[in-house]
Amino acid sequence: AQSVTQPDIHITVSEGASLELRCNYSYGATPYLFWYVQSPGQGLQLLLKYFSGDTLVQGIKGFEAEFKRSQSSFNLRKPSVHWSDAAEYFCASSSGNTPLVFGKGTRLSVIA
Amino acid sequence: GAGVSQSPSNKVTEKGKDVELRCDPISGHTALYWYRQRLGQGLEFLIYFQGNSAPDKSGLPSDRFSAERTGESVSTLTIQRTQQEDSAVYLCASRQTGANQPQHFGDGTRLSIL
Numbered sequence: 001a002q003s004v005t006q007p008d009i010h011i012t013v014s015e016g017a018s019l020e021l022r023c024n025y026s027y028g029a030t031p032y033l034f035w036y037v038q039s040p041g042q043g044l045q046l047l048l049k050y051f052s053g054d055t056l057v058q059g060i061k062g063f064e065a066e067f068k069r070s071q072s073s074f075n076l077r078k079p080s081v082h083w084s085d086a087a088e089y090f091c092a093s094s095s096g097n098t099p100l101v102f103g104k105g106t107r108l109s110v111i112a
Numbered sequence: 113g114a115g116v117s118q119s120p121s122n123k124v125t126e127k128g129k130d131v132e133l134r135c136d137p138i139s140g141h142t143a144l145y146w147y148r149q150r151l152g153q154g155l156e157f158l159i160y161f162q163g164n165s166a167p168d169k170s171g172l173p174s175d176r177f178s179a180e181r182t183g184e185s186v187s188t189l190t191i192q193r194t195q196q197e198d199s200a201v202y203l204c205a206s207r208q209t210g211a212n213q214p215q216h217f218g219d220g221t222r223l224s225i226l
Contacts, residue, residue, distance in 0.1 A: 034214060043116070043203060043217040044155075051212045090154060096211030099145055099157040099171070 002027045004093050006103035013081050014111055021076040021106050023091030031093040033074040034100065035065055038088045047089075050074060061085070086110045114138065116218035118204050124224045127196060133189045133221045137206030144187050145215060146179055149201040158202075161187060163209075191223075199225045 003026040013019055025031055032051050036044040048059025055067040065076045074091060088107050092100040117136040125131055137144050146158040157171040161181040172178070176194075181187040191198055201222050205215035 032212065036217070041219070041222075043118075043219040044205075046214050046216070049212075049214050092155075097143065097162060099160050099168070100147075100155070100205075100215060101157075102147075102154040104154040 002031060002093050002095065002101045004091050004101050004103040006089075006091055006106050008106045009104070010107045010109065012109040012111060015083050016080050019076075019078045019081045019085070019108070021089050021091075021108070023074045023076065023103060024072050025074060025091075025093045026072065027093060027095070029095070030069070031095055033065075033067060034092045034094075035059065035063070035074075035076045036090045036092060037061075038090065038105075040087075044090065047076070081108075081110055083110045083112070116204055116206050116216055118202075118218035118221050120221055121219065122222045122224075124226065125194060126226050128193055130190065130192045131194055131223065133191075133202050133223070135187045135189070135204030135206075135218060137185070137187070137204070138216055140184075140208065141206035141216070142184050142209045143207040143215075144181055145205045145207070146187070146189050147203045147205065148173075149203060149220070151200070155203060158189070194223075194225045196225045199223060 005024045034049045035047040050057045050067045088105045090105045091103045119134045142163045144161045147155040159179045160168040176192045179189045201220040203220040205217045207215045
């Protein structure tokens, strides 16, 4: 069965600093991988997705993620964090049409 | 264009009552999913509709939970005889046909059972 692990429950970074949110997946084949962001009281917004091809994926809001098969990882990065990036971030996987399997999320706080 | 729409946005009800939650998917999206998000938790899959195929109900936590969808339109999630542990945000997502299409989420219904 697929599983997704986000090791960090809560991360605090200073505005302007770089960010990396960790995600590890467990799946026999290459899964489809996603990062979503959720602001308080809102639904989930898709940041980026990986299906195949180039292992470095660019998303919206200046985010990128890199698929590393050898490490079963799909970490999310941003070179310079803005206060508006404070939110909950979810990594998820699927095998095509199947429902998404989500990690438990990482809450990002941004301080001045 | 319009996104996934869910109603009501908030619902407060007494334990033991039945509730019905509604999801309007993006037009043309053949797949529809329901998820549950408990406080401080990730999302749990509940049920999945794909076109006219039989739904995948493998995530429903008990027989108090059911869902319907007519064709490729609106879906309703019904919870009978609600319990306090049913308190959660219920999120709906829809997706176009094609394995490499992402799911698009609504803002959810926040359900509180008193």
